Amino acid sequence: MSEYDHYSVEKKWQNNWEENKIFESEECYDKEKYYCLVMLPYPSGNLHMGHVRNYTIGDIFARFYKMKGRNVLHPMGWDAFGLPAENAAIKNRIPPAEWTKQNITRMKKQLKTLGISYDWNREVSTCDSGYYKWNQWFFIKMWEKGLVFRKTANVNWCPSCNTVLANEQVLNGTCWRCKNLTDHKELEQWFIKITDYADELLEGIKQLATKWPKQVLSMQKNWIGKSSGLEIDFKLTCTNKKLKIFTTRPDTIFGVAFVAISPEHKILDEIKFKITNYDEAFKYIIESKKKSSAKGSRNKEKTGVKIKGISAINPINAQQVPIFLADYVLSSYSSGAIMAVPAHDHRDWEFAKRYSIPFFEVIKNKNCSSIDREPYEGKGVLINSGQFNGINSNEALIIVSNWIEKHNLGKKTVNFKLKDWLISRQRYWGTPIPMIHCKNCGIVPLQEKNLPIILPKNIGLLGEVKSPLRTSKIFINVQCPKCGIDAKRDTDTMDTFVDSSWYYVRYCDAHNCNAVFDSVKVNYWMPVDQYIGGIEHACMHLIYSRFWYKVMRDMGIVKNDEPFSNLLTQGMVTLNGSAMSKSKGNIVCPDEMIQKYGADTLRLFILFAAPIQKQLDWSSEGVVGCRRFINRIWRLFNIIHVKSNVPASEKTKADILQLMHYTIKKVTNDIEKEFQFNTAISSIMELVNFLYIYNHHSNDDGISIMVYKTVVLLMSPFTPHICEEIWEMFGNKKSILSCPWPSYDRNLLKKKFIEIPIQINGKLKGKTIISVSDSENEIKKKLIKVKKFAEELENKQIIKFMYIKNKIVTLVVK
């Protein structure tokens, strides 16, 4: 038999699968389903090793569950809108649509050479009008429900991408895509009211507790950032205006030393005539604005300015306290103002120290450390707190809150860090927003029958232009659907995260022209049984999708509360420790590997090299080992038919059968429960190694062939091409995918004889073979007969003899 020729075998089976439509899911709703989904890629032009890892993982699940008899849905599509296409267009003068299409064609071809089992019938591309029509449809539905709204706000602005960004898309003050520093701008924009679902998004985390990675859940929890507290009105002197502050520590209210407000606080305009040092304050406002948008906005140095001529009145005891403008108070969180209690909050403490503001303690510190040296942020008994003295913090939280509410001075509230989702973008390559601005009627949504609004093709993209759609007169000018007068279309496009917030339901009914999808189909396939992707989407895509699904549920078009039952986040593939990216030019392209070693080898290697949740630093060094293993499997086909003239002993036979059943169990469990593909593969390697030895020493081909077939079946999700080929060589006419996944016999899992270690005084002194049915006494008798241990125990007194069943014998001697 010749050396394994991966090129022709892989080509053969890829064609065979396509011709026989092996990967198409059945429209058979009484069969148990399995929906396996990988995060859809952006068609950047080339597959990199991160993609290979991601899609191979998905393929293992898809093929495994198919063999387990499930009706598997394993679709693929393209997150095709977005800025890189536009940038490429500006740079190379290729229309974004064309550039995107070329890239999709190329990447699809690459995916096929990897042998991933996608049902290409359900392919979606978010830049197709047949897809984005439904973005527009959702937008209008949400507008009708009040979930889409327009407001003027201080929004994040990326000067390099020339567009606004959602909160989630600003990472450490930089743009999530281009990594440039972002700015703030006061602009009127489209928002989605994701905050309406903040509580439910948080609650839902409990439901996902064991099925999503902890890290993702804690990131989401942190991002949603719920905190319960009290909103309190502080009256101001010299005016009848009130200032709302938010606190989670009402128990410290007697310790308020000052009130701090954000320099961007709106009340400043209303009270400016009362401020005697307005010039100074105004200067500070301008400066802090500059600082916050400048580089390194996360400076820890707290600065502020005391407002003169006006003070705040603590409602609990009518004490007057000074008001400070302070840059450490966020304008975007709650009311943008706080009551500062330096004795019990480290930020207020730092500020008070810096500006020499006097303060005193109101919670007794158990550790007796002085508040002059550090603030005490723990709980304790109230002191210096008038009628509340002697009460415990936890009780005081409730009592003070009730007191404030009873006297109409404020109310209990809940605050979230989560902000409404800003979804308009001043870019071209995205879904046009289906709204019309009419002088008479205001904002008017398009009628459903007029959807989609097609994104016009002939737009001159010269860069630097904000909202390129403005330049198209044909696009902009329209008649108002309500009153008929000349009106203008909205020229912004939607954030591309809208596209990916619901694509997983579209796959269930990918080409429906009449509705976003047929609920019967969606209710069969959803939720996704296994979702796979990178952790970088923990707080963007994965929150948006959960939100969108809940909206669809409330629209009555889907059931359930959560879209993704199980989530697996694979680690990044890096090169010399840094992420692969086009701009760094350190992308390792899979094509070369596939050509040299074959897709099976590459798939096997990328799973074997490291646990999938961990980062994998790329090195092609171990690849040969995987290729060797594939060759060993290939060669076995001939070897098992060559009979040796030595009969196998009963023990050897029992051993190989035991190992085979153990391996089936191990591989099944590793795929199904543990997501540990590296150990699944190594256990198959052990079985193969043993099979080589067994076959060498035995004339029994029946067992060899049975074990070999099992190996091929177990390997087939990992290395499908070679396994199909061998399967066919055994005379099978149907794809190996139609063969049931091997099962194991519990009775054969256990060995009859095992080798166990013997410890004396905690040190390993030797090993002995025992029968699993031996009792402690039997073992004791056997052991004393062994010369070595007898010598070891000479002149010594056995204090303790322990036999831990089938694990260890341990002696304590003196």
Next chain:
RNA sequence: GGGCGAGUGGCGGAAUUUGGCAGACGCACAGGACUUAAAAUCCUGAGACUUGCAAAAGUCGUGAGGGUUCAAGUCCCUCUUCGCCCACCA
């Protein structure tokens, strides 16, 4: 500063669920067989140190230190280093 996770041979990693032979499997390495030779393949070796011609024996060993236990990579305490995420959220 807060949260999550991790530290095991020359390297990737296994064993942590339920305390019980640390280093599975693979890479790289060394020796051997086959070959005119090479590649490929097959066999053998290998944590470190000490003693020994050798067979072998002993000591140490999972980031550091301490504890519980007959027994700790695994459990408890203290510390440390690294990675990721969030970061003045009152």
